[in-house]
Amino acid sequence: MKLKRTLVYSLALACAIYPSSVGYAASPYLSYGDENGRVSVNIKGSGSTYSWSSIVSESVSAWNNSRANVYINEKSTSKNSVVITDFPDSWYGLNRSISNSYGYITKYTIYVNGRTIVANARNVHSFIKSTITHEFGHVFWLCDNPVTGQESIMKHTRDRNSMTLPQQYDIQNVNKMYK
Numbered sequence: 001m002k003l004k005r006t007l008v009y010s011l012a013l014a015c016a017i018y019p020s021s022v023g024y025a026a027s028p029y030l031s032y033g034d035e036n037g038r039v040s041v042n043i044k045g046s047g048s049t050y051s052w053s054s055i056v057s058e059s060v061s062a063w064n065n066s067r068a069n070v071y072i073n074e075k076s077t078s079k080n081s082v083v084i085t086d087f088p089d090s091w092y093g094l095n096r097s098i099s100n101s102y103g104y105i106t107k108y109t110i111y112v113n114g115r116t117i118v119a120n121a122r123n124v125h126s127f128i129k130s131t132i133t134h135e136f137g138h139v140f141w142l143c144d145n146p147v148t149g150q151e152s153i154m155k156h157t158r159d160r161n162s163m164t165l166p167q168q169y170d171i172q173n174v175n176k177m178y179k
């Protein structure tokens, strides 16, 4: 089965979606996502940001306790991971997914950039949580900057210092994928 790699960067200033072959996706969706909304994840950290692992768990709970029909299971043996460390790049969070020809993710890795978050956050805790909750949104098909007047965790204009949960709009869109 043909696999494709897709990167979604959450940049400090702008966003670029690195395309994935010929797939076309329209707001609010990417051309790929998890098949059934049940995913596992292994949380990894290093250096001074290792303590952020507990905040990843808060983002996991934010989705699990929402009305979205999804479930994220923390499991140390999972091939999927959240990796927290300092990267030299400008993004806050990054989702690297591999998907199959149906668009279903076969493996994803979420990277969290301690360096840019510490440099730009007013509320570091909320900023981290907002970033990770957003990156999990990509796992559930949601694209960056959906075209809507409603609040969304996927918008780069959201205040990461205060918005940490999937919003009603996000939950509705996820639930259209997982009926």
Ligand SMILES: [Zn+2]
Binding pocket: 008, 009, 010, 134, 135, 138, 143, 144
């Ligand atoms: Zn994003």
